[in-house]
Amino acid sequence: xxxxxxxxxxxxxxxxxxxxxxxxxxxxxxxxxxxxxxxxxxxxxxxxxxxxxxxxxxxxxxxxxxxxxxxxxxxxxxxxxxxxxxxxxxxxxxxxxxxxxxxxxxxxxxxxxxxxxxxxxxxxxxxxxxxxxxxxxxxxxxxxxxxxxxxxxxxxxxxxxxxxxxxxxxxxxxxxxxxxxxxxxxxxxxxxxxxxxxxxxxxxxxxxxxxxxxxxxxxxxxxxxxxxxxxxxxxxxxxxxxxxxxxxxxxxxxxxxxxxxxxxxxxxxxxxxxxxxxxxxxxxxxxxxxxxxxxxxxxxxxxxxxxxxxxxxxxxxxxxxxxxxxxxxxxxxxxxxxxxxxxxxxxxxxxxxxxxxxxxxxxxxxxxxxxxxxxxxxxxxxxxxxxxxxxxxxxxxxxxxxxxxxxxxxxxxxxxxxxxxxxxxxxxxxxxxxxxxxxxxxxxxxxxxxxxxxxxxxxxxxxxxxxxxxxxxxxxxxxxxxxxxxxxxxxxxxxxxxxxxxxxxxxxxxxxxxxxxxxxxxxxxxxxxxxxxxxxxxxxxxxxxxxxxxxxxx
Numbered sequence: 001x002x003x004x005x006x007x008x009x010x011x012x013x014x015x016x017x018x019x020x021x022x023x024x025x026x027x028x029x030x031x032x033x034x035x036x037x038x039x040x041x042x043x044x045x046x047x048x049x050x051x052x053x054x055x056x057x058x059x060x061x062x063x064x065x066x067x068x069x070x071x072x073x074x075x076x077x078x079x080x081x082x083x084x085x086x087x088x089x090x091x092x093x094x095x096x097x098x099x100x101x102x103x104x105x106x107x108x109x110x111x112x113x114x115x116x117x118x119x120x121x122x123x124x125x126x127x128x129x130x131x132x133x134x135x136x137x138x139x140x141x142x143x144x145x146x147x148x149x150x151x152x153x154x155x156x157x158x159x160x161x162x163x164x165x166x167x168x169x170x171x172x173x174x175x176x177x178x179x180x181x182x183x184x185x186x187x188x189x190x191x192x193x194x195x196x197x198x199x200x201x202x203x204x205x206x207x208x209x210x211x212x213x214x215x216x217x218x219x220x221x222x223x224x225x226x227x228x229x230x231x232x233x234x235x236x237x238x239x240x241x242x243x244x245x246x247x248x249x250x251x252x253x254x255x256x257x258x259x260x261x262x263x264x265x266x267x268x269x270x271x272x273x274x275x276x277x278x279x280x281x282x283x284x285x286x287x288x289x290x291x292x293x294x295x296x297x298x299x300x301x302x303x304x305x306x307x308x309x310x311x312x313x314x315x316x317x318x319x320x321x322x323x324x325x326x327x328x329x330x331x332x333x334x335x336x337x338x339x340x341x342x343x344x345x346x347x348x349x350x351x352x353x354x355x356x357x358x359x360x361x362x363x364x365x366x367x368x369x370x371x372x373x374x375x376x377x378x379x380x381x382x383x384x385x386x387x388x389x390x391x392x393x394x395x396x397x398x399x400x401x402x403x404x405x406x407x408x409x410x411x412x413x414x415x416x417x418x419x420x421x422x423x424x425x426x427x428x429x430x431x432x433x434x435x436x437x438x439x440x441x442x443x444x445x446x447x448x449x450x451x452x453x454x455x456x457x458x459x460x461x462x463x464x465x466x467x468x469x470x471x472x473x474x475x476x477x478x479x480x481x482x483x484x485x486x487x488x489x490x491x492x493x494x495x496x497x498x499x500x501x502x503x504x505x506x507x508x509x510x511x512x513x514x515x516x517x518x519x520x521x522x523x524x525x526x527x528x529x530x531x532x533x534x535x536x537x538x539x540x541x542x543x544x545x546x547x548x549x550x551x552x553x554x
Contacts, residue, residue: 013149023139054088058095114141181218479536
């Protein structure tokens with residue numbers, strides 16, 4: 001068999017291992033993610049429990065990096081302290097090392113059992129939790145199968161004349177071997193996959209024990225780099241935990257490498273075989289980092305905060321925070337037409353702010369933190385101030401004689417301004433409360449429920465833009481379209497609520513947990529839409545297109 005074919009088989013086996021690892025991780029996240037997150041947050045106030053929680057979560061998710069990112073997001077949102085988060089990550093590293101140990105046993109019988117059972121469970125039912133458990137079983141089966149494939153694919157390398165040369169080179173250049181292992185781990189985005197590959201190759205006699213220890217230390221360096229890179233553009237609070245992990249695990253691996261190369265201790269005590277020595281060295285390293293990390297936790301936390309602060313650029317002043325020039329010019333009050341034009345310009349600015357609030361609130365349902373919530377509340381304060389200023393300005397306008405059209409326009413602007421202020425209040429006083437509740441409880445919508453909410457929100461946002469256009473153009477056709485959209489949205493609300501109650505009847509866990517938030521959000525969006533649609537009524541009444549409170553057939 002040619003060398004290229006051997007490498008192709010080996011690459012395919014490694015690809016299957018990476019895919020299987022992700023399959024297990026995805027299945028656990030979808031089936032039990034909410035429960036695991038809730039348990040993690042509830043236990044992380046105690047340092048010892050934080051370590052155990054991180055360990056258990058890493059075993060479940062098959063990834064210490066996933067735990068690091070999750071805990072980092074909790075710390076960024078203020079749900080857990082950064083120090084507790086770093087201790088949880090210490091436990092997660094031990095958990096991922098224990099997963100490697102478990103997978104080194106002879107689990108070949110698990111392959112057909114997991115594949116058959118997982119496939120049957122996934123295809124025979126529509127229950128979400130059973131299907132995800134089937135996904136997990138298939139992933140475990142493929143993971144064990146990939147390890148067998150790696151061994152079989154690497155078997156021809158025993159006769160290779162090049163392999164001894166490569167191994168001898170890296171044995172004589174441990175720094176390069178250390179960095180190469182870190183690079184491979186970063187490319188895999190999984191320390192479990194990287195160590196399993198080395199264990200399998202060591203079982204075929206390709207990696208001597210001393211080189212295996214160096215490679216394990218390199219794996220830990222590479223694994224500690226993944227999360228900081230993935231969160232490099234995140235909020236500062238989110239980056240503290242990954243940076244702390246890099247300080248402890250990355251610097252720890254470098255320190256261990258220097259000590260190992262300097263003193264060359266015997267490695268026989270780690271196990272009878274090279275694969276055992278590699279796995280046990282991986283576990284021992286992470287235990288040592290945990291033990292060292294307990295007394296150093298406070299110091300590492302402060303250092304990681306300072307590093308994050310050094311790398312954080314001062315936030316540029318956003319357009320929303322720039323002081324705006326007011327269009328409410330008192331010198332125009334003696335000319336009502338100009339004063340009303342000025343007031344219209346200012347109401348349009350309120351429309352723009354409300355549109356931003358409406359766009360941002362749905363984003364907060366998916367990803368929220370204290371800073372984003374505070375920024376949205378500040379926008380409502382701006383709406384309130386402009387609302388008060390516009391009403392006062394229009395009151396001054398009415399001191400002068402007005403034509404009938406000017407008086408109607410004045411009342412129309414006041415009415416629009418009041419409705420916009422009410423929309424802002426609904427977003428901040430109602431919907432923002434739902435966001436906080438969802439964040440504090442770690443709740444997640446079902447995919448179907450989230451799609452319904454997003455679609456409903458998109459319809460309301462589209463109606464808002466129509467309403468703002470009507471305010472400026474006073475176009476009767478656009479006004480008519482806006483009122484028709486209100487009727488369509490009422491029908492869509494009934495369909496959305498019916499779909500939600502079907503999921504509740506079927507006992508979908510996420511639907512039960514998020515039921516009140518889902519229904520209250522739909523109600524709030526419908527109320528916002530009704531307020532905005534009513535901005536079309538003055539235009540329709542003026543054209544005689546309304547009969548009572550109903551739109552005339554056209």
